[in-house]
Amino acid sequence: xxxxxxxxxxxxxxxxxxxxxxxxxxxxxxxxxxxxxxxxxxxxxxxxxxxxxxxxxxxxxxxxxxxxxxxxxxxxxxxxxxxxxxxxxxxxxxxxxxxxxxxxxxxxxxxxxxxxxxxxxxx
Numbered sequence: 001x002x003x004x005x006x007x008x009x010x011x012x013x014x015x016x017x018x019x020x021x022x023x024x025x026x027x028x029x030x031x032x033x034x035x036x037x038x039x040x041x042x043x044x045x046x047x048x049x050x051x052x053x054x055x056x057x058x059x060x061x062x063x064x065x066x067x068x069x070x071x072x073x074x075x076x077x078x079x080x081x082x083x084x085x086x087x088x089x090x091x092x093x094x095x096x097x098x099x100x101x102x103x104x105x106x107x108x109x110x111x112x113x114x115x116x117x118x119x120x121x122x123x
Contacts, residue, residue, distance in 0.1 A: 037062030037081075037090050037099045037120075039111060041074040045102035048123075049077045052100065064090045087111055091118040098123065 036058055038048045042065065052058050064084040065071040071083055084090040090099070091114055098121035101111050115122045 033057055033059040035059050035061035035095055035097045037064060037084075037093075037096045039064045039087050039090065039099055039101050040103035040107075041065040042067065042070045043102070045100075046074055046077065048100045048102050049074060053078065062090050062093065062096055088114065091115055091120060096120060 034057060036052050038045050038052070038060060041049070041063060045065070049060055049063070052060050060078040060081050062082045062084060063071060063075055063078060064087050065074065066085055068085060071085065075081065075083055082090075082093070090096065099111075099115050100123045101108055101115075103111060112122050
């Protein structure tokens, strides 16, 4: 049995990545925009909203925070976004492609798990 060296692995990974990127550029999806939901808006989450709004092809489609005051305040940065207090309700929305988690550290893994089960990409 032949074992691969690290160099062989890196060559394969590089070639696979290049092939995937070339293929992905040729595929035209049903939607031009990636619709992102930002979870956790106090502090770092506000930065996520501003950063995503500055990326072409990305639309902040949903905002979620358990603190309604923070949610209302941050919704001014993305007035077209849907607002959620319960992340589980956001994850039920089939129109959201990905979520960005900016909640306290001890909640990241559970929200990530729920998002993956719901078929969302996670940052």
